[in-house]
Amino acid sequence: GQNIDQPTEMTATEGAIVQINCTYQTSGFNGLFWYQQHAGEAPTFLSYNVLDGLEEKGRFSSFLSRSKGYSYLLLKELQMKDSASYLCAVTDSNYQLIWGAGTKLIIKP
Amino acid sequence: EAEVAQSPRYKITEKSQAVAFWCDPISGHATLYWYRQILGQGPELLVQFQDESVVDDSQLPKDRFSAERLKGVDSTLKIQPAELGDSAMYLCASSQNEREYTDTQYFGPGTRLTVL
Numbered sequence: 001g002q003n004i005d006q007p008t009e010m011t012a013t014e015g016a017i018v019q020i021n022c023t024y025q026t027s028g029f030n031g032l033f034w035y036q037q038h039a040g041e042a043p044t045f046l047s048y049n050v051l052d053g054l055e056e057k058g059r060f061s062s063f064l065s066r067s068k069g070y071s072y073l074l075l076k077e078l079q080m081k082d083s084a085s086y087l088c089a090v091t092d093s094n095y096q097l098i099w100g101a102g103t104k105l106i107i108k109p
Numbered sequence: 110e111a112e113v114a115q116s117p118r119y120k121i122t123e124k125s126q127a128v129a130f131w132c133d134p135i136s137g138h139a140t141l142y143w144y145r146q147i148l149g150q151g152p153e154l155l156v157q158f159q160d161e162s163v164v165d166d167s168q169l170p171k172d173r174f175s176a177e178r179l180k181g182v183d184s185t186l187k188i189q190p191a192e193l194g195d196s197a198m199y200l201c202a203s204s205q206n207e208r209e210y211t212d213t214q215y216f217g218p219g220t221r222l223t224v225l
Binding site: 030031040041042043044045048087089091096099100101102 | 149150151152153154165198200211213214215216217218219221
């Protein structure tokens with residue numbers, strides 16, 4: 001079967017750095033997405049990785065290792081507004097998007 | 110910036126009633142998706158359209174759910190009759206390109222359905 005694993009919940013302090021991990025087992029791989037979802041709102045696109053390595057976009061970076069079936073989202077200089085769920089999703093060999101359950105990130109002052 | 114539009118934002122209904130949700134994708138986006146999301150879970154794909162054609166409705170409970178995109182632009186998702194277990198967020202998303210291509214999906218604000 002197809003599976004994406006993320007921690008259910010993480011807590012971090014304002015101004016700090018947090019890394020949210022995602023491991024996947026899918027039928028093929030055609031790219032990995034990270035989305036942010038605030039409570040009661042729709043997911044918004046953060047990043048896309050298809051090749052190994054680190055993609056940096058402002059305070060957010062995303063890393064991919066295809067051989068390990070592993071990705072992480074790195075959030076720097078955490079702000080209270082970063083409190084949200086972070087969803088990892090993988091496109092499989094049929095170009096279907098497989099979603100993880102999301103990681104709820106709680107930021108404390 | 111172009112956005113996906115959905116209505117209504119909130120819907121409260123009694124079980125056994127019919128409900129309908131509407132979605133207007135970003136202009137020019139060929140692919141439209143309807144998802145259901147239960148609190149604490151990732152989105153679950155209900156149906157995917159390529160223009161006006163259904164390309165995946167394998168997870169759509171067809172005894173009570175129906176979806177259409179008659180002119181290949183906006184779309185309607187209907188539930189009849191609604192059941193208590195249908196309470197969830199219903200999300201619409203669109204992407205620009207054809208199948209066989211990894212493309213970013215952009216989501217509308219969602220419809221929060223509560224079935225009493």
